[in-house]
Amino acid sequence: MFKGWLSKYLGEMVRSLILVILTILITEKLTNKSPNVVVKQYYNSFDSTSAVPNKIGELVLDYKEEKPTDKLPYYLVTVLNEGNGAEENLSFQIRSTLASLALFYKEPNLKVFGLKQITFEKGEFFAELEKFPIGAVAEVAFVPPDNAKSLCDVNITVAGKTEIGRVEKIRGVECE
């Protein structure tokens, strides 16, 4: 009797099971609230050795080469939350063994993220933030060393309560 019942309803049971699993997977995907913390680095500078073309294809360009005084060069570290959820207790550390880093500004304003701790000692920067919401962006600017290549040596670590952040390679300096 059981065998008969099983053979009658097995197909339907399997179909229902697949449907339930699919629903769970889709719901999980739609309600994925995990953060995604990414660190981007930029070396922003003024290059007076190379020329700027005055013709780009058919277009005429009249670029005025004027160095923006006291604003360049600088080394910028940007921490972003590109995920679908907020991160908590996010801490990030920026340090270099070769380069001697100095803050471009006195101290970055990170109060909006519930700043718990911030230190800058012996060229090592450390900050701990209570919250880091979706779409949050925190920037720290440094006076770069004379040899921009030594920025390749800068070590950045970022970690929150949920996960460890991803650090992208520096833009503007060719590292080996």
Next chain:
Amino acid sequence: MRVRCILGIASLLVLLAITTFVHADDCAYRDGGYCVAFIAKETAKKLSIPTETAMWGQSRWNKSLWATDVAMDGTNYLNYYENLWDQMVKNGKATIKDRETTFEEAKKAGGTKIGGVNLVVLAAKTLQHLVDKGALTKEEAQGILNRARSAAQ
């Protein structure tokens, strides 16, 4: 009569000051006499991409959550053009090779380099690419560049 005249001139001066202030404030990033923000906005308009979407890759970026002290931060526009080119590659409006060549040439140019890239050259090269693809006429592209100079004033 004299008072009216003085008042009239004063009003004109105030109006001029307001216009100049509003105009200058419109440009989020300028370099080499060009308002890059203006070129980026006009390019997105021509491609029917909302500027915010192209700028942040996703529309939910919240400006109030920006903790930055860097006054002349052009990195937003480098990200903008990276996203724009990614979208053009995805939509078949450009090849990966086009993207690479454009960024390489913008890296070779001198002047202000944001992440190693001259953004004015990158913006102009993007316009030229759109001319080559027939999305813009040469006159329209040159018009955007010329107006970007006025917008930077």
